[in-house]
Amino acid sequence: MKKYSVAICGGGSTYTPDMMELLCMMQKDFPLKKLVLYDIDKNRQEIVGKFGEVMFKEYYPELEYSYTLDPKEAFDGIDFAFVQIRAGGMDQRNNDEKIPYEFNCIGQETCGPGGLSYGVRSVVQMIDLIKDIRTYSKDAWIINYSNPAAIVAEATKRIFPYDKKLVNICDMPTSVLDAYLPLINVKRSQIYPKYFGLNHLGWFTGLYDKETGHDYLPDLLQYVESHYEQIHEQFENKIKGKDDHWGITFLNHLEMLHDFPYSLPNTYNLYYIYPNKSLTHYSLEHTRYDEVINGREKMVFEYCKKITELGRMKGTEYDISSKINPNYAVDNPQAAATVYADNDVHAAYLVELVLSIINNSNDIALVMTKNNGICPNLDNEMMLEVACRIGKEEIVPLNYGTVPAFEKGLLENQFACEKLLVDAILEKNSLKLLQAFTENRIVRDAELAKKLIQRFIDVNGEYWPQFK
Numbered sequence: 170m171k172k173y174s175v176a177i178c179g180g181g182s183t184y185t186p187d188m189m190e191l192l193c194m195m196q197k198d199f200p201l202k203k204l205v206l207y208d209i210d211k212n213r214q215e216i217v218g219k220f221g222e223v224m225f226k227e228y229y230p231e232l233e234y235s236y237t238l239d240p241k242e243a244f245d246g247i248d249f250a251f252v253q254i255r256a257g258g259m260d261q262r263n264n265d266e267k268i269p270y271e272f273n274c275i276g277q278e279t280c281g282p283g284g285l286s287y288g289v290r291s292v293v294q295m296i297d298l299i300k301d302i303r304t305y306s307k308d309a310w311i312i313n314y315s316n317p318a319a320i321v322a323e324a325t326k327r328i329f330p331y332d333k334k335l336v337n338i339c340d341m342p343t344s345v346l347d348a349y350l351p352l353i354n355v356k357r358s359q360i361y362p363k364y365f366g367l368n369h370l371g372w373f374t375g376l377y378d379k380e381t382g383h384d385y386l387p388d389l390l391q392y393v394e395s396h397y398e399q400i401h402e403q404f405e406n407k408i409k410g411k412d413d414h415w416g417i418t419f420l421n422h423l424e425m426l427h428d429f430p431y432s433l434p435n436t437y438n439l440y441y442i443y444p445n446k447s448l449t450h451y452s453l454e455h456t457r458y459d460e461v462i463n464g465r466e467k468m469v470f471e472y473c474k475k476i477t478e479l480g481r482m483k484g485t486e487y488d489i490s491s492k493i494n495p496n497y498a499v500d501n502p503q504a505a506a507t508v509y510a511d512n513d514v515h516a517a518y519l520v521e522l523v524l525s526i527i528n529n530s531n532d533i534a535l536v537m538t539k540n541n542g543i544c545p546n547l548d549n550e551m552m553l554e555v556a557c558r559i560g561k562e563e564i565v566p567l568n569y570g571t572v573p574a575f576e577k578g579l580l581e582n583q584f585a586c587e588k589l590l591v592d593a594i595l596e597k598n599s600l601k602l603l604q605a606f607t608e609n610r611i612v613r614d615a616e617l618a619k620k621l622i623q624r625f626i627d628v629n630g631e632y633w634p635q636f637k
């Protein structure tokens with residue numbers, strides 16, 4: 170079987186250790202010749218890089234493993250680039266989330282004004298990164314997680330329109346399925362989805378059994394409705410006394426599903442449909458940034474440093490020998506190392522796509538692709554998150570059909586915002602920047618938009634182009 174060469178961009182990402190452990194477990198299903206981490210922050214990447222040296226020496230000694238800041242060293246002769254960079258790092262995420270709260274507006278990583286600020290930085294850096302990868306590996310698959318994925322997808326559609334092996338993905342829909350399918354005893358590996366939307370604003374409208382074609386979605390919606398109080402209490406008890414971002418999110422999601430019980434929404438829809446409730450989830454003093462920097466980031470880096478200090482994993486509580494199995498079960502997200510329990514779906518979803526590519530199994534998965542009539546009553550230029558067949562040489566979308574007025578209205582508004590932002594970035598056009606912020610359903614007001622833009626210009630410095 171061919172051995173593949175992989176680069177992980179954002180080697181210092183908190184998701185990279187999980188991804189490396191999963192690649193370690195997958196060595197028979199997805200054998201690697203070379204794995205290289207690439208980052209722009211030497212110290213940050215070194216924490217993860219050194220962990221990888223310990224792990225691969227024990228479980229994957231034949232793997233050519235390294236970490237680097239040099240694009241040529243990272244991207245020369247690769248088959249895959251897994252991209253998970255955070256343009257501007259967590260410091261800028263803090264600004265993205267806190268500055269809107271100065272004006273009593275929702276501050277969020279990828280949605281609303283925070284997402285627009287992040288989007289400007291990401292578009293600039295992702296275009297440069299993809300050009301670097303393509304300089305050294307013309308034919309590698311580039312699978313991007315970097316956010317805000319909707320805005321990155323809109324930009325890469327324009328700059329790399331013919332790049333068939335450049336795909337933007339998101340793990341949120343998978344997480345929604347992992348939260349709800351167990352309620353009706355259905356495994357994610359049993360079904361393929363029908364879904365439509367932009368990234369972080371979408372809806373499941375079908376969950377089809379791969380063998381029988383049965384649609385489980387009506388069963389699920391009916392079950393949730395008939396057991397609503399019980400499930401609500403279950404979700405409530407799970408978060409009692411805890412600062413559980415995702416627990417609170419899924420409780421609010423359940424209430425949104427109860428209000429609109431005809432499809433299964435993405436959790437991010439909450440920011441656009443319940444802005445007042447979403448606003449009070451955080452404050453100027455405390456946003457998701459504070460939880461991540463003191464939670465996942467702290468936990469993951471402590472894990473890496475601990476193993477580096479131990480110099481081994483075998484025979485310790487960190488031993489993953491039992492998980493290195495020849496038959497990776499897509500339905501076993503726990504197969505991903507539980508470096509940080511919440512992360513398991515992130516690595517698992519990416520690997521599921523990779524398996525479909527290398528085996529040309531044309532599995533159906535959600536990725537972002539140009540509309541072009543998939544949803545005939547939505548703008549053809551939209552980068553829709555829809556079900557596609559994932560093949561060795563290209564990704565082929567399934568047709569969807571027309572979408573209802575309520576969802577169409579939300580999507581066309583959000584698309585206008587994201588399109589105008591990418592226009593603004595590529596043209597350095599300050600009027601289009603103002604239009605993008607004002608168009609956004611969470612900002613809405615031009616006076617507020619002007620204040621937000623000025624504050625983001627101040628804090629982003631050279632991360633943002635000079636808008637004229």
Ligand SMILES: NC(=O)c1ccc[n+]([C@@H]2O[C@H](COP(=O)([O-])OP(=O)(O)OC[C@H]3O[C@@H](n4cnc5c(N)ncnc54)[C@H](O)[C@@H]3O)[C@@H](O)[C@H]2O)c1
Nearest residue numbers: 179181182183184208209210253254255314315316339340
């Ligand atoms: N699409 C999804 O559903 C999804 C899911 C999870 C995370 N993400 C995204 O994945 C990214 C990583 O998340 P995280 O929390 O681990 O971030 P993180 O801040 O922990 O790590 C990001 C890494 O990227 C590096 N980096 C920044 N700019 C870079 C550049 N231009 N080139 C190379 N490296 C660069 C940083 O130095 C850092 O080491 C973020 O964009 C996050 O929003 C997306």
Ligand SMILES: O=P(O)(O)OC[C@H]1O[C@H](O[C@H]2[C@H](O)[C@@H](O)[C@@H](O)O[C@@H]2CO)[C@H](O)[C@@H](O)[C@@H]1O
Nearest residue numbers: 278316339340341344415457461511512514515
């Ligand atoms: O606030 P964060 O940094 O913990 O997570 C933001 C991301 O949330 C979604 O992804 C995953 C998340 O990465 C994972 O840790 C877990 O919490 O479940 C989430 C849903 O799978 C979202 O899809 C990403 O775009 C966000 O960046």
Ligand SMILES: [Mn+2]
Nearest residue numbers: 318339340341
């Ligand atoms: Mn996402």
